[in-house]
Amino acid sequence: MSKLIGERALTGHKALIREEALRQGFLHCGFARAEPPEEIRGFYSSYLEKNRQLSLSYLQSNFEKRMDPSLVLPGVKSIISLTLGYSAQPPVPEKDSFVIAKYARGADYHEIMKKKMDRFISWLKAEFGRARIKRFVDSGAIPEKFWAMRSGAGWQGKNTLIIHKEAGSFFFIGILLTDLELEADSPATDHCGHCTECIKACPTGALNTPYQLDMSRCISYHTIENKNAIPEDIIRHLGNRIYGCDLCQDVCPYNRAPKPTIIPEFLPSPDLMNMGKTEWLNLSEKQFDRLFGHSPVKRIGYDRLMRNINAASG
Ligand code: SF4
Numbered sequence: 001m002s003k004l005i006g007e008r009a010l011t012g013h014k015a016l017i018r019e020e021a022l023r024q025g026f027l028h029c030g031f032a033r034a035e036p037p038e039e040i041r042g043f044y045s046s047y048l049e050k051n052r053q054l055s056l057s058y059l060q061s062n063f064e065k066r067m068d069p070s071l072v073l074p075g076v077k078s079i080i081s082l083t084l085g086y087s088a089q090p091p092v093p094e095k096d097s098f099v100i101a102k103y104a105r106g107a108d109y110h111e112i113m114k115k116k117m118d119r120f121i122s123w124l125k126a127e128f129g130r131a132r133i134k135r136f137v138d139s140g141a142i143p144e145k146f147w148a149m150r151s152g153a154g155w156q157g158k159n160t161l162i163i164h165k166e167a168g169s170f171f172f173i174g175i176l177l178t179d180l181e182l183e184a185d186s187p188a189t190d191h192c193g194h195c196t197e198c199i200k201a202c203p204t205g206a207l208n209t210p211y212q213l214d215m216s217r218c219i220s221y222h223t224i225e226n227k228n229a230i231p232e233d234i235i236r237h238l239g240n241r242i243y244g245c246d247l248c249q250d251v252c253p254y255n256r257a258p259k260p261t262i263i264p265e266f267l268p269s270p271d272l273m274n275m276g277k278t279e280w281l282n283l284s285e286k287q288f289d290r291l292f293g294h295s296p297v298k299r300i301g302y303d304r305l306m307r308n309i310n311a312a313s314g
């Protein structure tokens with residue numbers, strides 16, 4: 001039965017909510033006040049002015065919404081961040097094969113995250129009644145990394161990804177906007193210190209300015225988002241990467257011992273585990289559908305994956 005708790009009384013229920021989130025399999029659950037993120041407005045404005053978003057046009061079209069959560073959910077008071085780990089053990093063998101990014105080796109995280117977040121929302125509604133809650137997974141309408149950082153899920157590292165001291169960075173982020181009044185957590189603090197491992201490991205110089213990603217130089221951008229030909233000076237650095245790139249995460253000291261995921265859907269299929277270079281080069285459209293029918297890779301389609309494979313093998 002719903003406990004119709006008044007707004008004041010909701011402060012202090014963080015521990016109960018967090019405990020339930022962890023019980024449901026999330027790695028971390030953090031809370032922030034839903035105030036406009038003024039501190040990132042300047043950065044985003046200049047980013048867009050310089051057209052650094054390239055083909056990611058949603059960053060431009062949702063700018064004002066991203067800067068004011070009350071335009072997304074009127075009456076919003078709190079933001080809850082949830083993270084879900086995807087590091088799979090044993091990992092897919094990379095030697096003598098082509099490599100797709102770790103996050104894309106299992107089922108599409110959008111679907112899994114949404115399903116898990118909906119279950120969590122049902123629990124919140126059963127527990128707290130009246131709550132209005134809106135969820136976001138990689139939607140573009142919410143600056144997810146900012147809210148993850150603000151709610152203590154991790155700091156934004158020099159590789160621009162959210163890193164948690166114990167959990168590393170191999171996790172997905174989901175954000176809930178709610179009119180429940182919840183006490184905020186402390187924002188995460190930066191623990192990169194003097195480390196520059198990710199900058200040194202990036203083969204294209206996309207992280208030459210620490211904490212800023214030059215998307216035009218990023219292998220991940222070119223193998224996933226770029227619908228045109230991959231520039232020659234990026235192809236030179238592809239190595240065996242054909243979808244995304246984990247180099248700047250693999251070298252991060254906080255990713256030395258990632259906690260294996262507990263989500264079976266994030267585990268790679270046996271077929272993917274057994275792919276060698278010959279199998280990739282001879283991949284048929286039918287095999288693509290079978291391998292990636294439920295994976296984020298399906299979004300780029302067979303032709304673009306083959307473009308990447310040919311570029312990496314050239
Ligand atoms: S994903 Fe790869 S190319 Fe992009 S910044 Fe990281 S290391 Fe560099």
Ligand code: SF4
Pocket residue numbers: 157158159160163191192193195196197198199248251252253254
């Ligand atoms: S590799 Fe080092 S500098 Fe880069 S994100 Fe990790 S801790 Fe920060």
